[in-house]
Amino acid sequence: MWRGGIFRRSRPEPLDFSPLVLDFHSHLVPGVDDGAPDLETALAMVDGLISLGYRGAVTTPHIYPGVYPNSAAGLQLAFAPLLSAVNKRHPGFALHLAAEYQIDDDFVRSVEAGEEILAHNKLVLVEVGFHAAPPDGLLEEAFFALQKRDFTPVLAHVERYPYWHRQLNVLGDLEARGVILQVNAASLAGAYGPEVQAAGTAALSAGIVGLVGSDAHGPRHISALESLQNSGASAVADWLSTAQQAHLLGA
Numbered sequence: 001m002w003r004g005g006i007f008r009r010s011r012p013e014p015l016d017f018s019p020l021v022l023d024f025h026s027h028l029v030p031g032v033d034d035g036a037p038d039l040e041t042a043l044a045m046v047d048g049l050i051s052l053g054y055r056g057a058v059t060t061p062h063i064y065p066g067v068y069p070n071s072a073a074g075l076q077l078a079f080a081p082l083l084s085a086v087n088k089r090h091p092g093f094a095l096h097l098a099a100e101y102q103i104d105d106d107f108v109r110s111v112e113a114g115e116e117i118l119a120h121n122k123l124v125l126v127e128v129g130f131h132a133a134p135p136d137g138l139l140e141e142a143f144f145a146l147q148k149r150d151f152t153p154v155l156a157h158v159e160r161y162p163y164w165h166r167q168l169n170v171l172g173d174l175e176a177r178g179v180i181l182q183v184n185a186a187s188l189a190g191a192y193g194p195e196v197q198a199a200g201t202a203a204l205s206a207g208i209v210g211l212v213g214s215d216a217h218g219p220r221h222i223s224a225l226e227s228l229q230n231s232g233a234s235a236v237a238d239w240l241s242t243a244q245q246a247h248l249l250g251a
């Protein structure tokens, strides 16, 4: 007897995020940038990461002179109460501090001058402006300065720079020169529109993406992770099956 329902589209199996282990790229430190405004929100975001299967996170507040004028020492101070609250609430969750640096001439100078750089496992997260491509030579200078100090640059949300859309070769060249490319989960879930989603998916499929991060600024980005997990997207599933994220993060 026909029981009905067999032609109904079945929900895809949730993607297994366990190969990711640690989330790399988020804004959990309360009140220092455009991320979590307070401790309560930050803890709710950590709860969300745990329910998605993460065993830890490297949180990366902005250091962007003139916009988010943070320093390594200031961020370490602001991070301490968050760390102790998370340790109390979730003793097994590994929370680390790094930063997301805006690449400009000052950043290059501070790396060259040997100043303290917030990194995790020698990985330094950097970003550039969304509206115009960085001036010629600036990226090369910044990456060279970092590599000279034995850091590995991680370029944040490579799919969100419109001037590199349909220029996968530019990103491929960076990857070939030792830069780890990071893509935001929310982009893959379509939260920034179809063009960004396509750029992120193309980079994943080209095999040049090292890290997928939440870039969580608030609970909305945890929901985006959840919708990505439930999307069953095949490019994401394929990437997860060979993901080196845990290895890159030393987890």
Ligand SMILES: [Fe+2]
Pocket: 025, 026, 027, 100, 156, 215
């Ligand atoms: Fe970010």
